[in-house]
Every structure is written in C-alpha cells, then in structure tokens.
Amino acid sequence: MPNISVHTYLAAVKADRKSATMVMLGNESADLDSMASSIAYGYLLYRQSPGETILPVMPIPRADFKLRTEAVYVFREAGISLDSLVFFDELEFGELMNADTSLFLLDHNILAPSLEQYNAKVFAIIDHHRDEGFFSKAEPRIIHDVGSTASLVGMEYHKAGIQIPREIATLLAGTILLDTVNLDERVGRVTTTDSVVVRGLLPLCPMGREEFFNRVQREKFNVEGLSTIDLLRKDYKEFQTESIRYGISSARLSIKQWGALDSNLSSGFVRFVETRNLDILLSMNSFADPCFARDLIVYTKTKEAHDLLCHRLRELPLELIPVEAARQLPEGKGFLSFYHQGNSRMSRKKLQPLLDLK
Ligand SMILES: [Mn+2]
Incomplete structure (x- = not known):
C-alpha cells in the first residue's frame, strides 16, 4: 500500500x-x-x-x-x-x-x-x-x-x-x-x-x-478580539422540539470576564437570539479560575418559560448559585439569569439530554 x-x-x-x-x-x-x-x-x-x-x-x-x-x-x-x-x-x-x-x-x-x-x-x-x-x-x-x-x-x-x-x-x-x-x-x-x-x-x-x-x-480560552456574538457562536449547538427552538453555547470565559469584555452583553444575547429565532438560549461558560470552573447564563423569551426553566435547572445536579439577580431586558426582549455552576462536571453533552424541553 x-x-x-x-x-x-x-x-x-x-x-x-x-x-x-x-x-x-x-x-x-x-x-x-x-x-x-x-x-x-x-x-x-x-x-x-x-x-x-x-x-x-x-x-x-x-x-x-x-x-x-x-x-x-x-x-x-x-x-x-x-x-x-x-x-x-x-x-x-x-x-x-x-x-x-x-x-x-x-x-x-x-x-x-x-x-x-x-x-x-x-x-x-x-x-x-x-x-x-x-x-x-x-x-x-x-x-x-x-x-x-x-x-x-x-x-x-x-x-x-x-x-x-x-x-x-x-x-x-x-x-x-x-x-x-x-x-x-x-x-x-x-x-x-x-x-x-x-x-x-x-x-x-x-x-x-x-x-x-x-x-x-x-x-x-483565548477570547482576544471576540465580540459577544462571536463568543456565543464559537461553539454552539441548536435543538428543535415540537414547539421550542433552543440553543446551547459553550463559551470559554466566566460571567465576570464577559462583563469586563462587553459591558452591554445582554444586547448581544438578544441579537443572537433574534437572528436565530430562538425561544431559549443557554450559555455554558467554562474557564480556569485557576482550576476548571463553570458559569451558566439562561435566556428565555418569556417570563413563564424563564421561571419554568430556572426551576428545572435548579433541580438538576448543577449546583447553581445565582451570581446576579435575574434581569428583565427591555420590554419584549426577554429574560436573563446568571449562575455559578458548582458542579463543573456538567457539560453540555451531559446537560442537554436532562433538560427535557418539550
Ligand atoms: Mn467530542
């Protein structure tokens, strides 16, 4: 040969x-x-x-x-x-x-x-x-x-x-x-x-x-020169159920780093969600601090979906700790919550099948 x-x-x-x-x-x-x-x-x-x-x-x-x-x-x-x-x-x-x-x-x-x-x-x-x-x-x-x-x-x-x-x-x-x-x-x-x-x-x-x-x-973890949209689309997967279209981004920085990089990150989330016509967007953030750690950002279009999803996520073995109060975006633009994820073993691959979104 x-x-x-x-x-x-x-x-x-x-x-x-x-x-x-x-x-x-x-x-x-x-x-x-x-x-x-x-x-x-x-x-x-x-x-x-x-x-x-x-x-x-x-x-x-x-x-x-x-x-x-x-x-x-x-x-x-x-x-x-x-x-x-x-x-x-x-x-x-x-x-x-x-x-x-x-x-x-x-x-x-x-x-x-x-x-x-x-x-x-x-x-x-x-x-x-x-x-x-x-x-x-x-x-x-x-x-x-x-x-x-x-x-x-x-x-x-x-x-x-x-x-x-x-x-x-x-x-x-x-x-x-x-x-x-x-x-x-x-x-x-x-x-x-x-x-x-x-x-x-x-x-x-x-x-x-x-x-x-x-x-x-x-x-x-090199995020030099990347915008919020870039960070969200860098490692992104989309899922469609009968009634919901949702996406999960795997972003390589902490919520704190992200906030320092883009003081208006919520508008980046809104633009990302709007161009892809999503009902839900999760951003699973991983970073070294100095050990491997994770944060989670939850975006939904409606208040009902937000309450339901956050409740569901808190029941899963993610060990979520809110790092900021849930944030309502400008009228009609959706809802955001920010968490630290105590269980750093929970990756997108492991979490997605457990979400059970209908
Ligand atoms: Mn693989």
Missing part, C-alpha cells in the same frame, strides 16, 4: 470533491474533536481504500474557523494547511449526497435538524455522545463513552495496523488532551482508552504532554 502523505491526501480529495464517495462529517458545533476526527478517520479509510474519494468536510463556514482558536493552533502544529480543507460553505451538500455517497458521522450519532433529509445516507458512526439509538445498521457503529472521539479514531488505526503519521498523531493527541483536560481524573472525562491512545501518540507530537496541553488550553 503506498504511503500517501496527509497533505497529498487532503489536496487530492479536495480537488476531486465533487466525486466523493464517502463524506466524513463532524457535529455542527465543529469543535476540534469533530474536525480532527473527520480528517484522521478519512485518512485511515483512504489508506485502506486508496481508490475511493474520501472527503472530510469541516461543518462550518471557512470564515468561522478562526473562532475555533484551539483548532487553529492544533492544525498549525500538525502542519495541516487550511487551503487543503473543504468547509461547509464551499460545497453544495445536497449535490455531494448523490446515489453513491455514504455519510460517516464523527463525534455525533444523530444528524443536525438541517441535515435530517440525509438520514438514509448515514453509513457509519464513531462517537462518544449518548447513543440516540438510530442507524442500527451503521457499520462500523462505534459509540463509547470515552473522553474524545479522537481516542476512538486512534483505536481504529491500531486495529487496522496502520502506523499513525505525525500530522494525524498531533491532531488526535491535541484533541484528546484538551477534551480530557490533560487526562485529569477529577474532571471526570478521561477513560483508560483515552490515556492509552494519547500515550501512544505523544512520542510523535512536536512537544511533550504538559506543554502541548497548556498551549492548546491557553488557545481554547
């Missing part, structure tokens, strides 16, 4: 993207795990079937990539050229999904509402979110509760007996260290799989574990 470099692979598949036979897609928040896992798994499949056109698609517009500051950093360390990548706004996804294409879901196991029409295309899944029970015929269908999808992709290289190139090792290791907070047991995300995989990858990385983690982590 020829040993094609990652760069050659990405450039070739980009040039040939219109005839892609397999599309690697991460989740809509397009976090580092989604993007790194898509590239890494795409390359593994390409090494196994060099005749196929296996295209990783970055599930965000190219202009939004710069908001993923940790991804900008890890991709640079890995030597992945952004020119060799295909972003969501650079192709017609519907055209890509022709009769012969199969869709591989990385870092999610259910398609975003806007892509549900392609359900029949889903062919394989590698993920670490709660198993939603769909796509039972997917092959492989690997859904394990580990710290990072990147760890599961690393395991696939191992199973296939394919040596991991430096670029891929750097992508995967940077992701796993970030997702598991440097394999910290106290944060409650790391599993044996993550530790075993990352320890195998680190010798191929440009620096040691501590330094790599510290740098990725610093970039993750």
